[in-house]
Amino acid sequence: MIELTSLLDRAIEALLASAGDRIGAPYLLGALVIASIVWWRHARGRRSWLAFLFPKTIWWHRSARLDYALLAVRTLLDLTLLSALAVSSTAVSFGVARALWRYVGILPDVHVSQAWVIAGFSIAAFVAEDFARYCVHRAAHRIPAFWELHKLHHSAEVLTPFTIFRVHPIEGLLNAGVAALAVGVVAGIVSWIVPGKLAAWTISGIYALQYVWNVLGTNLRHSHVWLSYGARLEHVLISPAQHQIHHSSDPKHHDRNFGSALALWDWMFGSLYVTRERERLSFGLWGEEPHHHRHVIAALTQPLWRALRRLVPSMRTNTHEQSADVSVLASGASPAWRQRASTPHARS
Ligand SMILES: [Zn+2]
Ligand SMILES: [Zn+2]
Numbered sequence: 001m002i003e004l005t006s007l008l009d010r011a012i013e014a015l016l017a018s019a020g021d022r023i024g025a026p027y028l029l030g031a032l033v034i035a036s037i038v039w040w041r042h043a044r045g046r047r048s049w050l051a052f053l054f055p056k057t058i059w060w061h062r063s064a065r066l067d068y069a070l071l072a073v074r075t076l077l078d079l080t081l082l083s084a085l086a087v088s089s090t091a092v093s094f095g096v097a098r099a100l101w102r103y104v105g106i107l108p109d110v111h112v113s114q115a116w117v118i119a120g121f122s123i124a125a126f127v128a129e130d131f132a133r134y135c136v137h138r139a140a141h142r143i144p145a146f147w148e149l150h151k152l153h154h155s156a157e158v159l160t161p162f163t164i165f166r167v168h169p170i171e172g173l174l175n176a177g178v179a180a181l182a183v184g185v186v187a188g189i190v191s192w193i194v195p196g197k198l199a200a201w202t203i204s205g206i207y208a209l210q211y212v213w214n215v216l217g218t219n220l221r222h223s224h225v226w227l228s229y230g231a232r233l234e235h236v237l238i239s240p241a242q243h244q245i246h247h248s249s250d251p252k253h254h255d256r257n258f259g260s261a262l263a264l265w266d267w268m269f270g271s272l273y274v275t276r277e278r279e280r281l282s283f284g285l286w287g288e289e290p291h292h293h294r295h296v297i298a299a300l301t302q303p304l305w306r307a308l309r310r311l312v313p314s315m316r317t318n319t320h321e322q323s324a325d326v327s328v329l330a331s332g333a334s335p336a337w338r339q340r341a342s343t344p345h346a347r348s
Pocket of ligand 2: 243247
C-alpha cells in the first residue's frame, strides 16, 4: 500500500513536472535541430537560418508577449494550486486501486518479468494519459462554458513553444488532474495484477516515452515551422503541422486534430485532418476581435467571467443572453457550439 501511494505520488509529480518541462533545454534543442533540418531542406538560400527560426514578427508579436507573461503566472500556480491538486488526485487514484483489491479480489500469482511490467505499464499509461487529454480537449470544444476557457489557447495569433502556457489555469488543472487520474488508474490496475512488481522507478518509463516524444519536435507544434509526418503516419501520430491545423482560423480546419501525441483517437472518432501539402495558415479566433486579450489580467479573468455566465443563468439578463449568444455566434465560437446554438433546442 505504501509503495503504491509513493508510486502514485511520483506519477503525478512526473506528469505535473513534464508539463512544465515542455520548454526544457533538451526539448528546445530537439525542436531547434529539427527546425534547422526543415530550414536546410526548404528555405536555405532564400532566408538565413536566424531569420527563418527567429522572425521578430512572431517572437516579439503582442500575442507571443502575452504567452511569456502567462508563463510567469503558470510558474507561480505550479508552486501552489497544482501541488495542492496533486494530493487529491493521489487519493482518488489510490481509491480506484484499492477498490480493485476489495471488490474484485486478489488475483493468483502471475509470473511476469520486471521488464515486461515496465514496458506494459509505460505504454498503457502513455496511451491512457493521451486518451484522457483527447477527451478533455474535445469536451473543451463541445461544452460552451469550457470553450470560453479554452478560447484563451486559441486566441494566440502567432505560435511559439511558449504558447503551451497560454492555457487558462482552470483548464490546466483539469488537464493535469485527468491525466494524473488516468496514470493512477493504470498504476492501480498493474499493481493489482502483479503486486509488488511496480517499483516507484518504473514510472520513469513514462518519462522515457514522453522524453523521446518531446525531443522529437513536440515544441514545433506551437511554432511557425511546418513539419508534416506524411499522410500515413499522421493517422497514428499528431505532427506539428496537424496541431497548427487545429489552431487555424480557416473554418475547414475547425474542430480537427484534438490529439496530443496519438492521432489514433481523431482517426477513430472522426476528427482527423491529415496534411497533404504545405498550407498557409492564419491563427487566432475566427471572427473575434483581433486582439482578444490585451493583457495578462484580461486573459485570466475574461474567460472565467464568460464561462460563469454560461454556467449560471441568473448572471444573464434576457438582453444580455441574447447579445452574448449573438456575440458568440459572430465571434470565436467553437463550430460545435455554434451549430448547437443555431438550432431551436440549443439552449435547452
Ligand atoms: Zn483546441
Ligand atoms: Zn495548441
